[in-house]
Amino acid sequence: NAGVTQTPKFQVLKTGQSMTLQCAQDMNHEYMSWYRQDPGMGLRLIHYSVGAGITDQGEVPNGYNVSRSTTEDFPLRLLSAAPSQTSVYFCASSYIGRGREKLFFGSGTQLSVL
């Protein structure tokens, strides 16, 4: 019953450093996505994927890269961290067809960029 697994749970970076947030799901979901959550702004979509090899930009993609080489994994890369990227990051997955109204979320990554 793992569901969506995100690592790490907490991370502190210095400005300019790069890192990868990991996300894995074991429900065979076609759709995977990354959101950031900031106070008063809700969840904003960064990037999403509808299957292996297929990714697209969401609402706030700048400064982030993604790839989807397998159905299970969808890592998010911060290329050169900036203080504006301090946020809580959530990975989420769902089916594309029937059941697409239900997103399954990971437990989140709290990222601080100094």
Add this chain to the structure above:
Amino acid sequence: QKEVEQDPGPLSVPEGAIVSLNCTYSNSAFQYFMWYRQYSRKGPELLMYTYSSGNKEDGRFTAQVDKSSKYISLFIRDSQPSDSATYLCATLGSGGFKTIFGAGTRLFVKA
């Protein structure tokens, strides 16, 4: 204009009160409307969803969609301290699989 607007609150009510949480949306083409509940330091979880207009009831929770006014509501009857959480309204956007969220309303139910 944001596609889904929601007052972030906070909203504080006494135990047993009826809670009304509301959102508006901009695109009349949206068909799926969801409510997620998020406890502190946790990921959101789907609470309820509705398709098109109408009401849906699940225990103490009722979700309501009025497509004529582009208004989404969640009602909580007999609110409990365990209902204290952030409630996020959401809809499926263009393409039918990208979920768009409101800002979330933080609810406190006082014992």
